Every structure is written in C-alpha cells, then in structure tokens.
Amino acid sequence: MKVLKFGGKSLANGKGIHKVVDIIEDKVNNGELITVVLSARGKSTDELEAILDKAVRNESYQEQLEAFKKYQVADYAGFSVDDEFETLDKLFEGVSLLGDYSKRIKDQVLSQGEVISAKLITHILKEKGVNAHFTDSRELIKTDGTFGEAQPLDKLSKENVITHFKKYNGTTVNVVTGFIASNTDNETTTLGRNGSNYTAALLANYLDAEELQNFTHVSGIYTANPDLVSDARKIEKLSFAEANELAYFGANILHAKTIIPLIEKNIPLRILNTFDHNNRGTLITAENNANGIKSLSVLENVSLINLEGRGLLGKVGVDARIFKALAHNNISVSMISQGSSERGIGLVVGADKAVEAKKVLEQEFEADLYKRDVNIITVENDVSVISIIGQDLSTFHRPYNALIKNQVIPLLFNNTVSGKNVSLVVYKNQLHKALNVIHGEIFEISRKINIAVFGHGLVGGTLIDQILKSAKEIEKRKKIDLNIFAVANSKKILLNKNGIETSWRSDVKEGIQYEIGDIIKFADKHHLENLIAIDNTASKEFTDHYITLVEEGFDLVSSNKVANTLSFEFYKELRSKLEEHQKQYLYETNVGAGLPLIDTIKLLHLSGENITRIKGVFSGSLSYLFNTFSKEERLFSEVLQEAIDKGFTEPDPREDLCGNDVGRKLLILARELDLSNEFTDINIHNLIPENLREGGANEFLEKLKELDLVYQKIKSEQKPNHVLRYIGDLHGDLFEEKGILDVKLVSVPESSALGQVKGSDSIFEIYTESYGDQPIVIQGAGAGAAVTARGVFGDILRLTEKG
Numbered sequence: 001m002k003v004l005k006f007g008g009k010s011l012a013n014g015k016g017i018h019k020v021v022d023i024i025e026d027k028v029n030n031g032e033l034i035t036v037v038l039s040a041r042g043k044s045t046d047e048l049e050a051i052l053d054k055a056v057r058n059e060s061y062q063e064q065l066e067a068f069k070k071y072q073v074a075d076y077a078g079f080s081v082d083d084e085f086e087t088l089d090k091l092f093e094g095v096s097l098l099g100d101y102s103k104r105i106k107d108q109v110l111s112q113g114e115v116i117s118a119k120l121i122t123h124i125l126k127e128k129g130v131n132a133h134f135t136d137s138r139e140l141i142k143t144d145g146t147f148g149e150a151q152p153l154d155k156l157s158k159e160n161v162i163t164h165f166k167k168y169n170g171t172t173v174n175v176v177t178g179f180i181a182s183n184t185d186n187e188t189t190t191l192g193r194n195g196s197n198y199t200a201a202l203l204a205n206y207l208d209a210e211e212l213q214n215f216t217h218v219s220g221i222y223t224a225n226p227d228l229v230s231d232a233r234k235i236e237k238l239s240f241a242e243a244n245e246l247a248y249f250g251a252n253i254l255h256a257k258t259i260i261p262l263i264e265k266n267i268p269l270r271i272l273n274t275f276d277h278n279n280r281g282t283l284i285t286a287e288n289n290a291n292g293i294k295s296l297s298v299l300e301n302v303s304l305i306n307l308e309g310r311g312l313l314g315k316v317g318v319d320a321r322i323f324k325a326l327a328h329n330n331i332s333v334s335m336i337s338q339g340s341s342e343r344g345i346g347l348v349v350g351a352d353k354a355v356e357a358k359k360v361l362e363q364e365f366e367a368d369l370y371k372r373d374v375n376i377i378t379v380e381n382d383v384s385v386i387s388i389i390g391q392d393l394s395t396f397h398r399p400y401n402a403l404i405k406n407q408v409i410p411l412l413f414n415n416t417v418s419g420k421n422v423s424l425v426v427y428k429n430q431l432h433k434a435l436n437v438i439h440g441e442i443f444e445i446s447r448k449i450n451i452a453v454f455g456h457g458l459v460g461g462t463l464i465d466q467i468l469k470s471a472k473e474i475e476k477r478k479k480i481d482l483n484i485f486a487v488a489n490s491k492k493i494l495l496n497k498n499g500i501e502t503s504w505r506s507d508v509k510e511g512i513q514y515e516i517g518d519i520i521k522f523a524d525k526h527h528l529e530n531l532i533a534i535d536n537t538a539s540k541e542f543t544d545h546y547i548t549l550v551e552e553g554f555d556l557v558s559s560n561k562v563a564n565t566l567s568f569e570f571y572k573e574l575r576s577k578l579e580e581h582q583k584q585y586l587y588e589t590n591v592g593a594g595l596p597l598i599d600t601i602k603l604l605h606l607s608g609e610n611i612t613r614i615k616g617v618f619s620g621s622l623s624y625l626f627n628t629f630s631k632e633e634r635l636f637s638e639v640l641q642e643a644i645d646k647g648f649t650e651p652d653p654r655e656d657l658c659g660n661d662v663g664r665k666l667l668i669l670a671r672e673l674d675l676s677n678e679f680t681d682i683n684i685h686n687l688i689p690e691n692l693r694e695g696g697a698n699e700f701l702e703k704l705k706e707l708d709l710v711y712q713k714i715k716s717e718q719k720p721n722h723v724l725r726y727i728g729d730l731h732g733d734l735f736e737e738k739g740i741l742d743v744k745l746v747s748v749p750e751s752s753a754l755g756q757v758k759g760s761d762s763i764f765e766i767y768t769e770s771y772g773d774q775p776i777v778i779q780g781a782g783a784g785a786a787v788t789a790r791g792v793f794g795d796i797l798r799l800t801e802k803g
C-alpha cells in the first residue's frame with residue numbers, strides 16, 4: 001500500500017484538483033493499492049482563521065464566509081457540504097456573540113477545511129466510478145487534549161487505523177482528512193501546522209506502507225528555494241538524517257515530526273509534483289549518501305535578540321538563566337552564539353515571540369541591568385537565518401568570503417560540532433542576494449558576474465562585443481557567467497538584469513536618462529551579486545563616482561587613466577576605500593593598452609626588485625605618428641589624421657599631442673613604485689604650438705595643417721639617420737619620495753632600440769638593480785580599440801579569479 005498526500009495548492013480550484021483526481025484514478029486503474037490523505041483546499045485554513053479573527057472582533061465576516069463557501073462548492077453540482085457550513089455558521093455566530101474563542105473552538109473551525117476537502121474528492125472519485133470512501137481521521141487518530149498542537153496517542157490510534165483499514169480494504173480508496181484528530185472525549189483536535197503531512201506519516205507507519213508520496217506544487221527538494229535562487233537544482237536522493245536537518249532549518253515541505261514515523265519503519269518518502277507527476281521528484285530513504293548533500297534552507301520570520309554586558313564575563317549560569325526564562329514562557333531558541341568573553345550573547349527566536357522574549361529576559365536580568373552587568377537587551381527584527389546544510393568549517397571560507405565581497409556581513413553565525421551545518425543570520429533585505437552568492441559558491445554552478453559598462457565608444461563598444469561573443473565559451477570553460485546588466489554613456493543607460501543582447505547598440509538609444517544612484521538601486525532591487533563597474537570613458541566627472549561605487553559593492557576596472565592621475569590624496573583615499581570594502585581596482589590598460597605592463601611592474605616591485613628607471617615610447621598614437629612621419633615623405637597632419645582615424649588617439653587627440661596622455665602613464669607607473677608624485681611634477685614637452693592651444697577640439701582639428709611646417713622643420717634639422725620619438729622617462733632616485741618624470745620629443749639613431757619601433761607599438765624599458773644595464777623590454781601594440789578592450793576583458797577575468 002502507498003499513502004498519497006496532497007497539499008492545499010494541489011487541491012485548489014482549476015487545474016490542481018483535476019490533476020489530483022487524475023493521479024488517483026491512474027493509480028487505481030493500474031491496480032495500485034493506495035490511501036489518500038488531504039489538506040484543506042487552497043488557502044482554506046488561512047481563510048477560516050481570518051474569518052474567525054473578524055468574528056471575535058465582532059466585525060462583519062458574512063461576505064468573506066460566503067466567498068469561502070462559494071469557493072468550496074464551485075463547479076461541483078450535486079456536492080453538498082451543508083452540515084459543515086451549518087457547523088461553521090454556528091461556530092462563527094457564537095464567537096461573534098462572545099467576543100472570544102478557545103483553542104478548542106478554533107480546532108473545530110479549522111477542521112472543516114479538511115472535512116470539506118476529503119468529502120469533495122470522495123464525491124468526484126465516486127462520480128468517476130472509483131470505489132472511494134470518505135474517512136474522517138477524527139475517528140482514527142486519537143490524541144492528548146492539547147488543542148492546536150495535539151500529540152497522537154499511538155497505541156490507540158494504530159488500533160483504530162488497523163481496524164478501519166481491515167473493513168475498508170482491497171479496491172477501496174480511503175480518502176482521509178489530514179491535520180485533524182480527536183481526543184479521548186471525541187472532541188476535535190488538530191496536529192499543528194503541516195499536520196496533514198503528519199497524518200500521512202502516521203498512517204504510513206501504522207499500515208506499514210511501502211512508500212509515502214507527498215504531492216506538492218514543486219518537483220522535489222531543491223538545493224535552495226527556486227523562487228529565491230533561480231539556479232537551484234533538484235536533489236534526487238536524500239537520507240532521512242539530511243531531510244531531518246532540512247526540515248528543522250525551514251525547508252517548508254518537510255517537517256521534522258513527520259519524518260520520525262517514517263524513520264521508525266524505514267518507509268521511503270517521495271516528494272512529488274502534482275502538476276508534473278511524471279517527474280520522479282526527490283526520494284528520501286534511510287540510505288546515507290556517500291558524498292553528502294548540500295542545500296540551503298531559510299528561516300524567514302525570526303528575530304535576533306542581543307544581550308550585552310561586561311558583567312557577564314566569567315559568570316556561571318547565564319545561558320541557563322536565558323534558556324530557563326524563555327522555556328518557561330514557551331519561547332523556543334533556534335540559534336545561539338556567544339563571544340568567548342561572554343560579553344555578548346545573540347539568540348534567534350520566532351519573530352512573533354521577539355517582544356515577549358525581550359520582556360522575559362529584561363525581567364530575568366532586572367538586577368543585572370540595574371547593576372549594569374547587563375547593559376542592554378536589543379531586538380533586531382528584520383533578519384533571516386540561512387542554514388547551509390552539509391557544510392562544515394573546512395570549506396566555509398569560500399561562501400563566507402563571497403558574502404563579504406558582496407557586502408553581506410552576517411550578524412551572527414554558528415556551526416554544529418557533529419554533523420555538517422553552518423547557519424548565518426543576515427538582514428532580511430540581503431537574504432535574496434546572500435542565498436544566490438552562497439549557492440553560486442558551494443555548487444559548481446556558474447558564478448554570475450554582473451557587469452555595468454560605462455562608455456561604449458571605441459574601447460567600450462569593442463569590449464561589449466568581445467564579452468558577448470565569448471561569454472558562452474567562458475561559462476563552459478571557467479564556470480563564470482558574465483552578465484552585462486548595464487550599458488551607459490554620459491546621458492542614457494540601458495538596463496537588463498538578465499543581460500543585454502547583441503542588439504545593444506540600437507537598444508541603448510532607447511535607454512533612459514540616469515544618475516549613478518539609479519544603477520546602484522537597480523542592482524540592489526534585483527539582488528545582483530559580484531558587481532563590476534567598467535570605466536571606458538575618458539571622463540573626470542565619471543571618476544567622481546568611483547568611491548560611491550566601491551562603497552556600494554562594485555569592483556572597478558578602468559581603461560580611463562584619469563582616476564589614477566588626480567591628486568595623490570585622492571589616489572590614497574580610493575585605495576583606502578578599496579581596502580575598507582575589500583574591493584579591487586584593476587587598470588592594466590592604463591599604460592600600454594593590452595600589454596602586460598602594470599602587472600609586471602607591480603610584481604617586480606612587490607618582490608623587492610629595485611626598479612631604477614622606466615623609459616620608452618609610451619604612446620601608441622604618437623608612436624604611429626612619429627614612426628610613419630620620420631620614415632615616409634608625408635605631411636605631419638595627414639599621418640596625425642590617420643592615427644585619429646585608426647582609434648589610437650584619445651577621444652580628444654590634443655590630450656596625446658599636448659603630452660598629457662604620456663604624462664599620465666608616467667605618473668601611473670611612478671605611483672606603482674610608491675612615489676608620491678603629482679601631475680604638476682611632470683616636465684612635459686607640449687607638441688602643440690602655443691597659437692593652437694586655445695579653443696575646442698573641433699577647431700583644433702580644422703587647423704591640423706598648421707602643424708606641417710613646424711614638424712617638417714624639426715624633422716629636417718635632425719642628424720643623419722636619426723628619427724623622432726616622443727618618449728617618457730621616469731628616473732632619478734626612485735627610493736626617494738618623488739621621482740623625475742620627463743615627457744619629451746627626442747631624435748634618436750634609427751638603429752637604436754627606440755629608433756626601430758614600428759607601427760603603433762609602444763616600448764617600455766624597465767631598468768632594475770638585478771638586470772643592470774640590460775633592461776626588461778616590453779614591446780607591442782600600444783593603442784587600438786581591439787587590444788585595449790582585450791586588456792580590459794583580461795582585468796575582468798582576473799577579478800573573477802580573485803573573487
């Protein structure tokens with residue numbers, strides 16, 4: 001015999017109830033021996049409770065009661081539950097008159113939900129020719145007299161069940177009311193919330209059932225609640241011990257007490273979906289899983305009570321007093337954690353008990369509060385407990401670090417000594433994000449990295465295309481899901497929590513106006529984790545948002561060099577904010593575009609290698625300009641225009657020509673060596689003649705030809721076999737506070753290392769103490785959207801590894 005239990009959602013009007021009847025019919029037609037246990041339909045129990053509350057306040061409840069009745073008989077001609085409705089009318093009338101009701105009355109009211117449900121299904125089954133028998137569990141399950149949470153009297157109940165099932169057996173399908181029972185005076189009692197599951201487990205136990213099938217609206221037990229974690233996976237098999245842990249820690253389709261009767265008789269429990277009944281669901285048996293399972297469960301309606309006081313230090317019996325006082329008032333503690341100094345003790349209790357718990361503790365510790373041994377007892381209401389079932393402390397650092405990185409700081413955590421379970425208390429408004437972060441970490445599911453791209457010009461646009469093109473491959477190889485949820489220019493933003501599409505260029509035109517706070521709110525609203533902001537602008541204004549972004553949990557990647565070349569004070573402030581919030585800032589493309597320069601210098605410096613000088617052609621655009629102009633008989637303005645058209649220059653090419661861009665790169669390298677130079681310390685040879693320095697970029701571009709004569713003269717005045725190069729040179733005593741930074745145009749022999757540089761290549765000569773006169777040379781394309789975007793992409797991937 002199999003016991004089938006159907007929950008309220010399965011029995012709701014519409015699709016649900018038909019599915020339930022189909023499942024029962026199918027089993028009967030297959031010759032299976034079954035017993036059916038039912039909950040009240042839809043939200044009937046909650047509705048009956050709500051009507052009761054109105055009645056006791058002497059408010060009008062008739063309309064709600066009529067709606068309840070209508071729902072129960074809807075579409076079922078010939079089905080009558082007049083007796084139950086009459087009972088309800090009388091009970092509500094009495095409660096309304098008295099302005100009071102007892103738990104006994106409440107049990108009588110609520111029990112009608114199950115009775116109506118079982119009667120209806122019996123009626124429908126009979127109409128379909130199934131030999132169904134309505135079975136009122138009050139005649140079978142006998143309990144003690146604790147109304148609202150009665151305990152079954154096993155011996156008596158078992159005898160009743162066996163006698164009943166001897167009489168109604170064979171092809172008869174007993175349709176049993178769940179949740180309700182009666183005491184030895186035959187008064188109605190209930191088994192507490194989730195009581196229908198308990199009824200089913202008791203019947204399975206008494207009847208030595210082969211399996212208990214619990215039909216719900218979900219397809220089994222998941223690694224986390226799928227409503228909160230979209231990547232949650234179904235668990236195929238669980239042991240009772242694991243199920244028990246899950247049940248205790250809030251997996252609301254399991255309840256600890258329902259498992260015990262099954263464990264006793266080794267009866268497998270299968271969690272199934274009424275709406276997808278071909279799915280095999282989750283099977284729970286006595287068999288232990290070799291690898292153990294991991295799952296996240298949540299207790300949402302809890303409060304955190306904190307008892308704080310210096311005087312608790314070393315005092316014996318403080319915990320005992322807490323537990324005794326709370327237990328005396330029937331308040332259960334689901335979690336406790338205390339500092340080794342015993343100065344603070346945190347307890348988790350049900351949210352509905354928090355006020356009472358605080359009062360009880362204040363009474364218990366009245367004298368200690370007076371003596372200031374206890375300073376304060378506080379209640380934090382908006383919290384939830386996440387339990388990582390199957391987790392021990394050996395690998396807990398991974399989800400924990402991920403939480404901190406995502407700015408979810410647990411208020412309290414504890415673990416079990418035996419068994420595997422770590423629980424954390426987090427603020428409720430961070431629950432969704434916390435679950436997703438932990439889930440992504442503990443399962444080998446792709447870790448989602450949520451990226452906001454600011455600036456979608458040459459570099460930004462190329463980067464977005466590169467990411468979209470490689471995202472699938474990266475997910476396959478590295479289990480990282482790169483999700484671009486925002487693309488913005490200075491005015492408009494395109495937002496999509498599930499990631500932008502390849503049509504982003506046209507979509508962004510339809511974007512909305514925004515302020516930086518809107519992106520932060522968007523990320524918060526959609527619980528986006530592992531946030532990275534990418535700055536592909538050349539804007540000073542945008543760098544004003546860096547600190548806010550870091551404070552709001554974003555890592556930063558930037559091709560924009562401005563932030564690293566503002567005042568040294570800002571440079572330090574940004575780094576201290578990054579440290580404070582455990583965020584990263586990567587900017588490999590700031591010097592040398594896609595070349596691995598910053599990383600190399602950082603490593604050399606960190607490993608104690610003394611760098612004595614860095615010299616070279618730092619600008620890709622000016623490299624192209626002078627390499628080409630020196631070699632070919634062409635106009636300076638024509639070659640310059642070519643460098644602009646190839647995307648080598650800054651958005652405003654004057655930034656290259658005036659030396660600022662090379663100056664910035666030099667300053668960035670100097671600061672990597674812990675020098676505290678300011679931009680004003682750089683000696684820059686400005687390539688723009690003074691008469692062309694005023695006015696806007698467009699005006700300048702119209703006058704490019706005026707540069708031709710100037711540079712033709714410089715070119716012709718060189719020594720033979722010499723070429724022009726625009727170089728950066730960081731030298732001086734680099735162990736002092738500041739180095740010497742020069743940016744200048746030089747004429748060098750064509751045969752020298754600098755003289756041989758080609759195309760838009762940059763060359764960096766790094767002199768160190770160990771390498772002596774032979775510098776480490778890094779050379780390659782120093783500008784261009786594709787190489788730069790690739791460098792930014794590299795920084796993003798580096799960040800995902802650090803995470």
Ligand SMILES: NC(=O)C1=CN([C@@H]2O[C@H](COP(=O)(O)OP(=O)(O)OC[C@H]3O[C@@H](n4cnc5c(N)ncnc54)[C@H](O)[C@@H]3O)[C@@H](O)[C@H]2O)C=CC1
Pocket residue numbers: 454455456457458459460488489490491536537538539541542559560561589590593620647648649650651782783784785788
């Ligand atoms: N082109 C190259 O070879 C290299 C460029 N870089 C850096 O890459 C950055 C981007 O360069 P390009 O793509 O060539 O410039 P671009 O002019 O093509 O693109 C810049 C984009 O930033 C947007 N923007 C400007 N202010 C903004 C703000 N406040 N908020 C949001 N968006 C804003 C603009 O609307 C534009 O879409 C620059 O900082 C540049 O120095 C770095 C290394 C090499």
Ligand SMILES: N[C@@H](CC=O)C(=O)O
Pocket residue numbers: 589590591592593618619620621622648649650656661782783784
């Ligand atoms: N404009 C810059 C681009 C890279 O930083 C250059 O020419 O090098």
